[in-house]
Amino acid sequence: MSWILNVEIHLEAINLRGIIKEEYGTSLQDRAKAKVMIFIRHHLQEGLIVLWQNLKEIYDHQKFTILPQSCYDWLQLRLQDFKLVSEYNSVFFLITSQLKLCGKNIKEDQMLKKTFSTFHASNIVL
Numbered sequence: 001m002s003w004i005l006n007v008e009i010h011l012e013a014i015n016l017r018g019i020i021k022e023e024y025g026t027s028l029q030d031r032a033k034a035k036v037m038i039f040i041r042h043h044l045q046e047g048l049i050v051l052w053q054n055l056k057e058i059y060d061h062q063k064f065t066i067l068p069q070s071c072y073d074w075l076q077l078r079l080q081d082f083k084l085v086s087e088y089n090s091v092f093f094l095i096t097s098q099l100k101l102c103g104k105n106i107k108e109d110q111m112l113k114k115t116f117s118t119f120h121a122s123n124i125v126l
Contacts, residue, residue: 009037067102070095074106078118 013034073095082088092115096106 006038006041009034009041013038063102066098067104070098070102071104074099074114077114079115080118 013031073091077088077092077095079085079088082091092111096111099106
């Protein structure tokens with residue numbers, strides 16, 4: 001869809017869109033607006049790509065610092081260490097979201113096994 005918009009803007013800028021749509025005689029002001037739109041769209045897209053690459057360079061290394069800590073926290077996470085289940089859930093989903101951010105997806109069955117394996121021995125029957 002974006003290429004269609006780009007083509008329409010380009011055609012309008014060179015005064016051909018009016019011919020295609022059977023609207024003869026687009027004004028100079030309309031063509032100037034179209035040329036400005038072409039310039040903005042072209043440079044805005046390039047600017048976003050450059051911005052994305054710069055942000056990736058700055059923050060991409062955080063995966064290497066977050067992943068080991070999140071893996072360690074995942075191994076040490078136990079339900080019995082929390083007074084409330086809501087506190088456990090909060091930490092549980094924080095750790096799983098950090099792992100997903102680093103590219104390590106935790107499946108639902110793994111989440112259930114983790115929670116069930118951390119129950120106190122007297123509550124396993126429940």
